[in-house]
Amino acid sequence: MLTILFDGIAYGMLLFVLAVGLAVTLGLMNFINLAHGAFAMAGGYLTVFAMQKFGVPFLACLPLAFIVVALAGAVLERTLYRPMYGKPHLDQVLFSIGLAFMAVAAVDYFVGSSQQNLHLPEWLRGRTEIGDGATLLGMGHYRLFIIGVCAVLTVVLQLILSKTRFGSRLRAAVDDPRVAAGLGINVNIVFMLTFAVGSGLAGLGGALGAEILGLDPTFPLKYMIYFLIVVSVGGTSSITGPLAAALLLGIADVAGKYFIPKMGAFTVYLLMILILMWRPQGLFTRKGGR
Amino acid sequence: MQRRHLIQTAGLSAIALAAALSLPVASAQDNKFKIGLILPMTGQSASTGRQIEAAARLYMAQNGDTVAGKKVELIVKDDTGLPDVTKRLAQELIVNDKVNVIAGFGITPAALAAAPLATQSKTPQVVMAAATSSITEASPYIVRSSFTLPQVSVVMGDWAPKNGVKSVVTLVTDYGPGNDAEKFFSERFQLNGGKVLEKLRVPLRNPDFAPFLQKVRDAKPDALFVFVPSGAGAAVMKQFLERGMDKAGIKMIATGDVTDDDQLNDMGDGALGVVTSHHYSAAHPSALNKKFVEAFQKANPKMRPNFMAVGGYDGMRVIYEALKTTKGQGGGEALLAAMKGQVFESPRGQVLIDAQTRDIVQDVYLRKVEKKDGQLYNVEFDVIKGVKDPGKAK
Secondary structure, three states: OOHHHHHHHHHHHHHHHHHHHHHHHHHOOOOOOOOOHHHHHHHHHHHHHHHHHOOOOOHHHHHHHHHHHHHHHHHHHHHHHHHHHHOOOOHHHHHHHHHHHHHHHHHHHHHHOOOOOOOOOOOOOEEEOOHHHHEEEEEEEEHHHHHHHHHHHHHHHHHHHHOHHHHHHHHHHHHHHHHHHOOOOOOOOHHHHHHHHHHHHHHHHOOOHHHHHOOOOOHHHHHHHHHHHHHHHHOOOOHHHHHHHHHHHHHHHHHHHOHHHHOOOOHHHHHHHHHHHOOOOOOOOOOOOO | OOHHHHHHHHHHHHHHHHHHHHHHHHHHHHOOEEEEEOOOOOOOHHHHHHHHHHHHHHHHHOOOOOOOOOOEEEEEEEEOOHHHHHHHHHHHHHHOOHHHHHEOOOOHHHHHHHHHHHHOOOOOEEEEOOOHHHHOOOOOOOEEEOOOOOHHHHHHHHHHHHOOOOOOEEEEEEHHHHHHHHHHHHHHEEEEEEEEEEEEEEEOOOOHHHHHHHHHHOOOOOOEEEEOOOOOOOHOOOOOOHOOOOOOOOEEEEEEOOOOOHHHHHHHHOOOOOEEEEOOOOOOOOOHHHHHHHHHHHOOOOOOOOOHHHHHHHHHHHHHHHHHHHHOOOOOOOOOOHHOOOEEEEEEEEEEEEEOOOOOOEEEEEEEEEEOOOOEEEEEEEEEEEOHHHHOOO
């Protein structure tokens, strides 16, 4: 029982790191970026290659994935994304899904479409068990590690958004870019940084998730639905919303598959429908703003 | 009036021109024998496509491209693993390219999508990969050179109870082959006095095996029987170990798709000792297989041939031999008749194309993952001779 809860939390946390970048671009910047999964995939492949080809230790790969993908995000924001900000949402959807398909095809062409295997260091592979019988709590070390990393990330993100000067600037820039610019905030820079961080988080999520979710060129499309569920259920205006939604979905998914395997993956969709009927704007929504 | 006349002349001359152009093409075609190979070269099952294409080209390189006075031409098309694309490509190949045989078919839905076209156009369809039992029943023109899941699953259902496995949980991917594997393994296993505690079906696009494996662990069977399409095997294996299930006394048994030769080395030492039943291993100890593996790896340095490759290789042989028997004359019917009942030695051992079912009859091996020269291999330790597809027994 407790093991299921634990697995669910770990899975949810992973979904959160993968999706939070999307929540940032979608909610804060009001830009629909369906290519988000492609950034995650980039992080995953980067990790696999850094480890296999250059023998970089796993722990060093995580920040590497974050930084490289964030840089790529910044470059793409400058060149491709910025002209799309003013466009209608449909254009943004078409544009970004096109990017996602291109990423899929590119990876397929250059790397091949077979599953990539990550070889974790020994100390992350074991498992610790506490108690027995119905209250047995079995914790895979890697899942424990994911929970730890994600918890730290959440706190840091929340602090940046609510307590720092950059956070206030970002919120101002989002609420009314013209007035913010008039107050001397460089809206372009703020947006670029935000987009870069969002992409970097996706890259980190991809690096962390490659072991559990598997990594092949269809990754961006395979998980797009999960990202979108997390973001739509959680609402896009805060960090806590997607976090709560990701945890809820992670636990529901794992528990659903455990207790009613016949329902398989459907539990998540059912839950999403129920929540969205009850709160169409998502679980947590910020009043005011736009 | 004059204008109409002009149009008529133009039309007639165009037709005449087209006819003139098509004539030499038609006569050139008499000396050509075209094989339309439809495979997933991109997308999820791309490794299947690459293996089969490599093996087919190897067969042609070894046996020459002129058979019975005809020049054999291989036309490879990528269906990306989508059945509607398969159907369109099959149609194009049959109608426009006028191929003599269609072959390939990475997944069951793709093979089924092309079946009605094979029937209508009387074109033999050689299935080199897809492994659901019912495929050969979809058209009287289908011949199979791969294997069927019931064929390999029942062997495991016989072996396991004799080797200390009294209870199992089955875990299969929820689609045609998976359902076949589940059904035929459980039936045979129960017939031998074993107990199936639970049957789990995993969605085809399953992100995380954790909840299913936890359920297996809590059910405490002697063994877990797994079928997942090749590629997903590594993930199951990894999480099986991560969950400490081997230490909890649960064995892992599977069909050979899980320890696919193409991916086995990447799975790491955790795969050691896993017992599977299948019709081909790159480590099959026959002279013919040694030659096959060597030639395959020489032509494709980064690949190791797997069961898909051998399906493609033997499929080409079936087509070549049929062409020889018919001396390059005769259409689809004659070719089909010549394909039925072929007996030959394949890199996997002795095989027969059953004349009644058009399905392959072959030896099924029990193998254990072992390390040889620093590489992981499925090493065979037992064999069941001449297994017919049990799905056709009724």
